[in-house]
Amino acid sequence: MxxxxxxxxxxxxxxxxxxxxxxxxxxxxxxxxxxxxxxxxxxxxxxxxxxxxxxxxxxxxxxxxxxxxxxxxxQLPVTIGDQGKSPLGIFVEEKDLVSYRRDWESSWGGNFGLFQDYTCVRAMLFTRRPTPPHAGVKTCLQIFSIRVTEIDDGLEWPLEVYGLVATRDAVDHNRNIIFRRERDACQCLAKQGSLMLTGPSRAVVFTDPVDIEIQLKVKGTTEQEDKDLISKVLVYGRDFGNDNSGAAGHLVRTTCSSQLCSLELTSAPIAGxxxxxxxxxxxxxxxxxxxxxxxxxxxxxxxxxxxxxxxxxxxxxxxxxxxxxxxxxxxxxxxxxxxxxxxxxxxxxxxxxxxxxxxxxxxxxxxxxxxxxxxxxxxxxxxxxxxxxxxxxxxxxxxxxx
Missing domain, CATH: 2.60.40.150 (C2 domain)
Structure with a gap:
């Protein structure tokens, strides 16, 4: 190189x-x-x-x-809760967001705070301090893009979209924001448009399954007319099957759908x-x-x-x-x-x-x-x-x- x-x-x-x-x-x-x-x-x-x-x-x-x-x-010292074992996930599993939140609060709320809390682990953790023996390379999940590919139920392009997309990994199980927009700062999506991603705020570690929480809305004329575009949780597990789709560096294009739209998420595991x-x-x-x-x-x-x-x-x-x-x-x-x-x-x-x-x-x-x-x-x-x-x-x- x-x-x-x-x-x-x-x-x-x-x-x-x-x-x-x-x-x-x-x-x-x-x-x-x-x-x-x-x-x-x-x-x-x-x-x-x-x-x-x-x-x-x-x-x-x-x-x-x-x-x-x-x-x-x-870096400011932070206190990390006890590490638990994430439930094993298949390659992509769609879960109801309400039940997911209930399960998360039961499993992790005692150690990691509120469901809506952001990750407390910062980027550049060992940039200026001596690298300790326990720190090293990890397998990470790289998310390249999230694209709205199809819309239905009377929606028309362009769409004014707001909400959030966040990952949760075994580091602290809190939200690592990939995309977030408030209603008054929504993104206007042209036909089959990609979300303007701004995260993650630190590397997404892929030693255990990674959850990807998606909550997106479409802005209407008034807030009462706003629609839930999609609310899903995708679970990326360690075992991707026998087609080598989860091999390090291999791009994976994953589709998830709701009544109103379909999303395509492009990602790849990055080993070492x-x-x-x-x-x-x-x-x-x-x-x-x-x-x-x-x-x-x-x-x-x-x-x-x-x-x-x-x-x-x-x-x-x-x-x-x-x-x-x-x-x-x-x-x-x-x-x-x-x-x-x-x-x-x-x-x-x-x-x-x-x-x-x-x-x-x-x-x-x-x-x-x-x-x-x-x-x-x-x-x-x-x-x-x-x-x-x-x-x-x-x-x-x-x-x-x-």
Whole structure:
């Protein structure tokens, strides 16, 4: 994989300790935030919420990857409840949400709080602290996309969708948000549209079956006219049968349905993985043209599917011209320890036609610390800051007071 890296990336000396670089990046981001806040204060009299397209990520990743990326603060110790044994699941099992909640509260509520609580385990757990002996690589579940493929019962495109999708794994059995939108910040889905995913907020560990909780609604003219689009729980078990559909790196496209719609969820198990957190994406040379849309893509050596960090091809301009920051939607990617993290940037015309793309930069994974990656287009240079961390199961976290 090293041969696939660019000359610029080689000059970045990825094996050196990058903590000073991280500290400088932290200070620069803080200064940029303060400048933006002052500009907003001058433009607006009073506090006005940000546009719905920008608020989604800060709402449900704010206590995990967002704060980690902004501050690089040391991880706060948390108390993890006793690890239990998840019920064995078949490849995909649909369960009634009401009974699922009742079962969850009976099995896990005493140790892990309320059903609606978010995961208390943060990303970048061992990025800056020494990696303890119990931390290492794990099999993880990578969710690439969730798409509404069919609608029924009188619904018509486009749909205004809100609600949540969350995973629950054996780490703490709490919600790890993949998608969340409030009613007043719903997503407008065109025909067979994909949800704008913003999670997970940490790696989804796949050592035991993973539950995927789906609660989506369609916005009506009034709240009383809103409809339940789909309410399901999918259970991804360890044993996928004999067709090799659950083999590491093998893409699985799963369909679940309700009376109103069908969803297609694309995912893959990633074996022997470490956690990569895409902390920042910045234009460091040149300038991103206002008339170009942008798509930022990551991937791993073991899968052919794109893991989209940002898709703003339709004109939702997301490059801050003042400081060059690219506000990406997703941050956590699981990468095979013996593979590589692939990064690339694509530019699009406002009509959606492809304009230009960078070469793919491949970063070798680490067990801790951070890496810098460079992607070049003709009109600008984009730099990625990526933090690495090993993973640990719930029993080890609790035993070590984390």
């Amino acid at each position: 090293a041969s696939a890296r660019t000359d610029d990336d080689r000059r970045l000396k990825p094996n050196i300790e990058l903590v000073p670089e991280l500290t400088r990046a932290e200070q620069q981001r803080e200064a940029r935030r303060e400048r933006r806040q002052r500009r907003r204060a001058r433009r607006k009299a009073g506090s006005i919420p940000p546009p719905s397209g920008e608020s989604g990520y800060e709402e449900h990743v704010g206590d995990t990857a967002k704060k980690e990326a902004d501050s690089f603060s040391e 993985a470490v956690e990569a957190t895409i902390i920042s994406i910045e234009v460091i040379q040149g300038r991103w043209p206002k008339n170009l849309g942008i798509r930022v893509v990551s991937g791993t050596a073991g899968t052919d599917e794109d893991f989209v960090l940002l898709d703003a091809r339709d004109g939702r301009f997301r490059v801050d011209l003042a400081d060059g920051l690219i506000r990406h939607s997703r941050h956590i990617v699981c990468v095979e320890q013996d593979g590589g993290l692939k990064l690339s940037v694509e530019a699009y015309k406002r009509n959606g036609d492809f304009y230009e793309g960078s070469a793919v930069t491949v970063l070798p994974p680490k067990r801790f610390s951070a890496s810098l990656g460079i992607c070049k287009l003709n009109f600008c240079t984009v730099r990625f800051t990526v933090a690495w961390s090993c993973l640990a199961n719930v029993g080890d976290l609790k035993a070590h007071g984390i």
